[in-house]
Amino acid sequence: MPGGQRPKPTAIQIVEGDPRRLGKNKLLEKQAREPKPADGLPKCPEHLKGYARGAWNRWRKQLQAMDLDRAPDAQALECACQAYQDVAECYKMITKQGRVLPRRARDGAGNWVVVGLMTHPAVRQRNQAMMIMKAFCDEFGLTPAARTRLSVEPIDDEEDDLWKLLSQPRTNRRVFPEGA
DSSP states (O other): OOOOOOOHHHHHHHHHTTTTTOOOHHHHHHHHHHHOOOOOOOOTTTTOHHHHHHHHHHHHHHHHHHTTOOOGGGHHHHHHHHHHHHHHHHHHHHHHSSSEEEEEETTTOOEEEEEEEEEEHHHHHHHHHHHHHHHHHHTOOOHHHHHHHOOOOOTTTHHHHHHHHHHSSSOSOOOOHHHO
């Protein structure tokens, strides 16, 4: 999969201006052709227990409040909840057993001896689960940075003037007001 910036939703392109200069009408046509998912997430799946069930209920309420709860997103939210469950379980294990464990090996007589220290395997598992959970939360706008990317300002009545301003070519020169 190629790297780079992910595409912006069409609604945000319309509000921010069109850097590719497709034109407002083409963007509006594109937006009209986009699929409209059904509103509302289903109830929490029965197989989610403990921390995952709690995460589902909390995040579902937040998504409803932001009007981002859509039926096709249920499986992605389920994955985020499972990752949260993994993070919580690994955290409990690390808290109980410690971040560092003794590394053991057998000596010549066949006895186990401590030969050094190693990081608890749950630390790596927890970190991976945190990355997965954060990626899903970013998709849903459940992190502060993701919410700023999701914000869309309403279009003013002076839409044409704003559109012309945003559609102008950008220059590298800074323009300062006189006397500044």
